[in-house]
Amino acid sequence: MRANTWAGRNKVEVRDxxxxxxxxxxxxxxxxxSTAICGSDxxxxxxxxxxxxxxxxxxxxxxxxxxxxxxGVPADTLRVGDRVVVPFPIACGACAxxxxxxxxxxxxxxxxxxxxxxxxxxxxxGIFGYSHLTGGFAGGQAQYARVPFADVGPxxxxxxxxxxxxxxxxxxxxxxxxxxxxxxxxxxxxVAVWGAGPVGQFAMDSARVLGAAKVIAIDREPYRLRMAExxxxxxxxxxxxxxxxxxxxxxxxxxxxxxxxxxxxxATHGSAHIAAYxxxxxxxxxxxxxxxxxxxxxxxxxxxxxxxxxxxxxGFLDKFPAGAWMNRSLxxxxxxxxxxxxxxxxxxxxxxxxxxxxxxxTHRLPLDEAPHGYDIFKNKQDNCEKIVLKP
Amino acid sequence: MELTAATxxxxxxxxxxxxxxxxxxxxxxxxxxxxxxxTGDRTSHWVAGAPFGRDVEWDAEIVxxxxxxxxxxxxxxxxxxxxxxxxxxxxxxxxxxxxxHVALVYDIPGGAVGKAxxxxxxxxxxxxxxxxxRRFKQVxxxxxxxxxxxxxxxxxxxxxFPQRPAQPLSDAELAEGAGx
Ligand SMILES: [Zn+2]
Ligand SMILES: [Zn+2]
Numbered sequence: 001m002r003a004n005t006w007a008g009r010n011k012v013e014v015r016d017x018x019x020x021x022x023x024x025x026x027x028x029x030x031x032x033x034s035t036a037i038c039g040s041d042x043x044x045x046x047x048x049x050x051x052x053x054x055x056x057x058x059x060x061x062x063x064x065x066x067x068x069x070x071x072g073v074p075a076d077t078l079r080v081g082d083r084v085v086v087p088f089p090i091a092c093g094a095c096a097x098x099x100x101x102x103x104x105x106x107x108x109x110x111x112x113x114x115x116x117x118x119x120x121x122x123x124x125x126g127i128f129g130y131s132h133l134t135g136g137f138a139g140g141q142a143q144y145a146r147v148p149f150a151d152v153g154p155x156x157x158x159x160x161x162x163x164x165x166x167x168x169x170x171x172x173x174x175x176x177x178x179x180x181x182x183x184x185x186x187x188x189x190x191v192a193v194w195g196a197g198p199v200g201q202f203a204m205d206s207a208r209v210l211g212a213a214k215v216i217a218i219d220r221e222p223y224r225l226r227m228a229e230x231x232x233x234x235x236x237x238x239x240x241x242x243x244x245x246x247x248x249x250x251x252x253x254x255x256x257x258x259x260x261x262x263x264x265x266x267a268t269h270g271s272a273h274i275a276a277y278x279x280x281x282x283x284x285x286x287x288x289x290x291x292x293x294x295x296x297x298x299x300x301x302x303x304x305x306x307x308x309x310x311x312x313x314x315g316f317l318d319k320f321p322a323g324a325w326m327n328r329s330l331x332x333x334x335x336x337x338x339x340x341x342x343x344x345x346x347x348x349x350x351x352x353x354x355x356x357x358x359x360x361x362t363h364r365l366p367l368d369e370a371p372h373g374y375d376i377f378k379n380k381q382d383n384c385e386k387i388v389l390k391p
Numbered sequence: 392m393e394l395t396a397a398t399x400x401x402x403x404x405x406x407x408x409x410x411x412x413x414x415x416x417x418x419x420x421x422x423x424x425x426x427x428x429x430t431g432d433r434t435s436h437w438v439a440g441a442p443f444g445r446d447v448e449w450d451a452e453i454v455x456x457x458x459x460x461x462x463x464x465x466x467x468x469x470x471x472x473x474x475x476x477x478x479x480x481x482x483x484x485x486x487x488x489x490x491x492h493v494a495l496v497y498d499i500p501g502g503a504v505g506k507a508x509x510x511x512x513x514x515x516x517x518x519x520x521x522x523x524x525r526r527f528k529q530v531x532x533x534x535x536x537x538x539x540x541x542x543x544x545x546x547x548x549x550x551x552f553p554q555r556p557a558q559p560l561s562d563a564e565l566a567e568g569a570g571x
Contacts, residue, residue: 005558020559023538053541055556072534094532096401096488108529111542112554114518126539129557136541136557146559148537 002391003142004370006056009047012371017057020138020146025072028150030086034163035062035140037370037387038171039197040264040312042378044131048265049314051115051132058370060088060128061170062140063163069150077151084154086147087339088171090126090137093152097125104336109149110135119315124336141370143391155343164388165350168202168357172386174342176202176262179310182333183258185210192216192247192256192300194293196224196235198360198386199310200262204233205355207258216250218243218293223383231359247300255302263293264311291317298324298332309334363387394495394517398524400531404480404489408459410531411478411491420526420536422519422546437466447471473498493524 001020007013020029038061043049045058063085069078078084090110091103098106106125110116112135113123119133126148129139138145147154157166176199183191191207193200196219204215217228218236225235236246247256297307298321307330325332349355362385365373373387400407410416414435418424425446426438433453438446449470455463455477465475474497481490526536526546536545541554543564555564 001559003558005556018559018561020540021565023540023543023560024535026534053554053556055558056541057558092529092533092537094401095528096399096485099401108533108537111537111539111545113525114522117521126537132541132554132557136539136554138540138557138559144559146540148539149533 001143002367003057003138004059004367004389005054006044006052006058007054010045012045012058012374014368014370015055017142020144022068022070023146024148025070026149026151027070028066028073028078028147028154029068030062030064030084030140030145030147030154031067032062032064032140032143032145032391034064034167035059035142035367035389035391036167036170036172037061037141037373037377037389039199039377040130041374043265043312043314045374045378049131049133050119051112053132053136056129056131056136057138057140057142057145058129059139059141060130061167061172062086062128062145063157063167063170064145066150066154067144073151078154078156082154083157085157085166085169085343086128086140086145087153087155087169087174087343088127088130089153089336089339090128090135090148091152091340092149098152101338101341102335103153103338103340105338112136127336141367141389141391143367153340155347157347159351161350162358164358164361166347166357167388168198168360169339169343169346169350171337171339172198173202173346173355173357174339175199175310175337176204177206177342177346178335178337179203179260179262179308180206180210180212182308182335183207183210183260183306185212185258187211188213189257190214190216190251190254191258191260192218192236192297193233193260193262194218194297195262195264195311196221196228197262200224200260201228201231201360201385202355202357203260203262203310204228205231207260208232209349209354212258214250216247216256221380224385227360227385243296244300251302255300255305257302257305259297259301259305259307261294261297261307261309261311265291265313265315265317291320295319295321298330301328301330303328304330306331306333310337312336360386361388365389367391392497392499392516394520395493396517396520396524397490397492398528399483399488399490400528401488402531403487404482405459407489407491407531408462408480411480411527412458412462416530420530420546421523422526434467435464439472449474491524491527493520495520 066082089104091106092108095107109126116123126135191212215233376384414427449466463477476495479492541557
């Protein structure tokens with residue numbers, strides 16, 4: 001099969017590889033019809049997430065048709081021919097984490113749990129195409145993928161919704177939604193979202209759906225802010241204005257009630273010495289994160305508010321504003337998305353027209369053009385917001 | 392050397408105990424064990440893989456047992472690596488799960504075999520026991536040892552990290568793995 005692979009720092013390469021095979025009884029093999037490039041794929045390509053190997057198949061957002069099922073997949077869950085969206089966290093459905101619907105913390109799905117345990121204190125779930133820290137599972141930017149615990153994760157699509165309407169149920173739509181849900185939004189709330197990338201856009205839409213009075217988009221790319229504005233959100237360009245002052249202005253001096261960090265470890269900021277400090281520490285690997293957005297969210301949030309973190313962090317950061325967090329009664333909530341928990345309810349919202357996931361797609365490319373896709377997405381060229389790849 | 396480790400399995404204590412008590416199940420999740428054969432109600436013969444194609448074998452007997460709660464065993468006779476162990480099964484506070492507490496003691500003997508065995512078993516023995524228990528939990532909760540493309544051979548000692556690239560196996564690799 002053809003597959004997009006990690007080929008060293010800042011390099012991906014489409015190669016010919018063997019087709020995937022059933023390795024566990026509850027596996028399925030999916031023939032992929034649509035897949036996407038995610039912002040967190042860029043962290044892997046940049047080399048900020050350790051344990052990538054030359055030849056790792058990339059990609060954790062994919063859907064397609066089941067072409068083979070293992071002997072342990074009950075026929076009432078999944079059959080050959082089913083059309084499915086595959087959630088990015090691999091979850092067994094049987095452990096205590098899965099029983100609590102904390103699927104991205106599944107205790108059984110990461111065969112490399114020992115390494116994750118050293119890094120994080122406790123292991124996390126296996127994730128497709130997402131380094132050996134999360135299990136060494138081949139990803140979905142390929143013609144075929146092996147899907148473990150196929151009786152638990154994949155969502156069957158039985159209506160005539162297009163791939164593009166449902167593909168993002170695999171990750172970014174539930175991730176954005178969970179970011180908003182963690183905010184416990186009340187009707188009077190003003191919600192500020194750092195990052196107007198795909199996840200940020202869906203966090204904004206979700207905040208609106210969950211009843212926020214006002215949603216503010218913070219980014220530096222005019223095309224992303226335009227996209228947010230067209231969806232009814234208020235744009236704030238941090239290259240043009242002082243974010244904190246603008247947020248105070250927009251909230252009558254209170255600060256946003258709920259703040260969502262949809263940026264994560266590679267935040268950029270035009271000014272501030274602290275950004276340069278982070279960049280240097282990150283370069284010498286004494287800090288793995290540039291937590292600029294997180295710091296700004298904590299400093300800007302109104303007292304007693306919630307800061308919800310869905311941007312990806314991989315390791316350690318310093319200059320965390322613990323004083324603001326503690327003294328002003330802020331609640332900090334976070335998590336890799338427990339996608340399985342949200343797929344069905346969000347599918348219903350798509351069917352009812354409450355959320356239009358297709359609004360963020362700017363590029364559709366054949367799989368073989370994945371390297372070009374990574375390039376324009378990473379460098380924010382050609383107004384690139386979200387790329388769907390067709391194997 | 393003494394090692395302890397614990398895990399929590401989301402299964403009833405009777406089931407977790409029964410799986411362990413059938414000692415022939417141990418090699419499905421313990422990296423070094425190749426075979427455990429029951430030779431009597433409380434006696435068994437153990438075979439562990441060791442370097443240079445040489446297996447280490449010993450007889451063992453259960454010396455203390457409280458059904459559903461505890462199994463204690465020790466090697467008997469002239470074992471290459473004299474060892475003893477206890478596993479206790481304790482109800483977890485959630486009322487559903489079972490805590491599994493393992494304590495192992497073994498003597499690494501002198502001589503060439505001893506050195507090789509110590510090296511083989513001793514690289515990160517605590518990590519290996521943790522990983523063994525992780526696979527024990529996998530088998531009981533999910534039905535088998537979980538395999539990824541990067542770690543496709545399940546319980547292969549010392550081959551879990553670094554892994555192979557996370558991409559599908561060739562037919563040759565698959566055949567090689569099947570023999571493990
Ligand atoms: Zn993603
Ligand atoms: Zn699980």
